[in-house]
Amino acid sequence: xxxxxxxxxxxxxxxxxxxxxxxxxxxxxxxxxxxxxxxxxxxxxxxxxxxxxxxxxxxxxxxxxxxxxxxxxxxxxxxxxxxxxxxxxxxxxxxxxxxxxxxxxxxxxxxxxxxxxxxxxxxxxxxxxxxxxxxxxxxxxxxxxxxxxxxxxxxxxxxxxxxxxxxxxxxxxxx
Numbered sequence: 823x824x825x826x827x828x829x830x831x832x833x834x835x836x837x838x839x840x841x842x843x844x845x846x847x848x849x850x851x852x853x854x855x856x857x858x859x860x861x862x863x864x865x866x867x868x869x870x871x872x873x874x875x876x877x878x879x880x881x882x883x884x885x886x887x888x889x890x891x892x893x894x895x896x897x898x899x900x901x902x903x904x905x906x907x908x909x910x911x912x913x914x915x916x917x918x919x920x921x922x923x924x925x926x927x928x929x930x931x932x933x934x935x936x937x938x939x940x941x942x943x944x945x946x947x948x949x950x951x952x953x954x955x956x957x958x959x960x961x962x963x964x965x966x967x968x969x970x971x972x973x974x975x976x977x978x979x980x981x982x983x984x985x986x987x988x989x990x991x992x993x994x995x996x997x
Contacts, residue, residue, distance in 0.1 A: 823856040823864075826872035827920055831881055834873070835888070840880045848902035851918035852876055855960045858943055860922070866941075867924050867934060873955040874921035877901050879912060892979050899946065899959040917945050917961025929953045936994040939968055947990070950979065952997065968993050 828842055844852060864870050877885070877900040886893070895901055899919035901912035924934050935949045935956050945961035947968040968990040972982040985993040 823860050823870070823872075824852065826870070827852050827856065827875040827918075830872045830875035830920075831877075835881070835884065837888075838881060838884045840884075842876065842878045842881045844876055844878065844902065845904060848876065848904055848918065851902045851916070851960070855918040855920065855958075858960050859938070859958055860920070862942055863922070863924065863934065863938065867927060867937060869925040871923045871925065872920050873923060874900065874957075876918065876920070877904075879904050879906050882912065898957070899961065915945070915959075915961055917959050919946065919957060919959035921955040921957045923955050931956050932994050932997040935968070936991075939966070939990040939994060949994070966990050970994075970997075 828844065831838055831842055860870055882895055882901060895912055896914055899913050899915050899917045902918040903916065904912050906912050923931065927934050929952055931954060932952050935947060938944055938947055938958060943964045944958055944966060945964050946957065946959040948957035949968065949970045965986060967984065967986045969984040970982045970993065971979045973979050983993065
């Protein structure tokens, strides 16, 4: 699982040539992400494909320059516990995050989101559509905050509905 979390960028950003190594604190958080979320999902539902994983400072700079898109590195937990060139944490939240697809559920990711919301400890879960990867994170608060985002006709992602705590278990019932 660590290989996917660290090397996801090789498929998506093949021209990036630097390392994507995690510091020791990030590595600990990635281990928790793997143990508490990814392995249980894989054991219960099937093989996981990490479509966006850990993002070191240098990889983040590369992505922001070459394909920025809809990103929020200061809160999305993909940079985990990494430090920028000014010595400040990139992400203001503790923890670690990744975006995943599950084999056999590529067009039913709502079922994966529902399983996570009902069964696993998580900090953030962002759902973008039944046929899109979902964003999941782990953190010390494990706030169990889930957000459904919708893509408008102009391509902009907007927030649709959200829930926190035990209410997330029902958020994916009517999709």
